[in-house]
Amino acid sequence: MSYTLSKTIVLVGLMGAGKTAVGKLVAQELGAPFVDSDEEIVKAANMSIPEIFERDGEPFFRQKETQVLDRLLEGPPCILSTGGGAYMSEENRRLIANKGVALWLRADLSILWERVRHKNTRPLLRVANPHAKLTELYKERTPFYAKAEMFVESEPDITLDAMAEKTVNVLLENPLSGVTKE
Numbered sequence: 001m002s003y004t005l006s007k008t009i010v011l012v013g014l015m016g017a018g019k020t021a022v023g024k025l026v027a028q029e030l031g032a033p034f035v036d037s038d039e040e041i042v043k044a045a046n047m048s049i050p051e052i053f054e055r056d057g058e059p060f061f062r063q064k065e066t067q068v069l070d071r072l073l074e075g076p077p078c079i080l081s082t083g084g085g086a087y088m089s090e091e092n093r094r095l096i097a098n099k100g101v102a103l104w105l106r107a108d109l110s111i112l113w114e115r116v117r118h119k120n121t122r123p124l125l126r127v128a129n130p131h132a133k134l135t136e137l138y139k140e141r142t143p144f145y146a147k148a149e150m151f152v153e154s155e156p157d158i159t160l161d162a163m164a165e166k167t168v169n170v171l172l173e174n175p176l177s178g179v180t181k182e
Contacts, residue, residue, distance in 0.1 A: 005077035006178035008100035016115035025164035102148035
């Protein structure tokens, strides 16, 4: 079975939602390229995201994130994983709406915490109380993620394969996705 993407599917959601892991499987299933905007920022800056945050601050990082997002949305249709904060920017939401479509990987706070609590790669969680910080981000960002055109609900203990299959089904059922089966 083959599929056609007429626009880029932009995965949004909080850290731990599965944007990269699920995104790679969805791209594989659809025969589409997978791109991670955070990886593209790292390549462009030649330093890690924590290093960018430390050296240049979050506002600088967000500016670069918008530039990279715009460039990627101009390219061929793909499955695009974004950083958790990318969709907070009104400009980024506008770019995504004009050139692609947003799909929110929605997960309860307890699921997200279970997935990120042992990782030290999250600059925003490098604080005294990472659970409180994640809770704050969850409350702050959920209303923005809810603006996405589509969403897929995660469940406790769902496998990556099952979540990817669920995501592909949502894309196929929603004409806004621009995904068609041939």
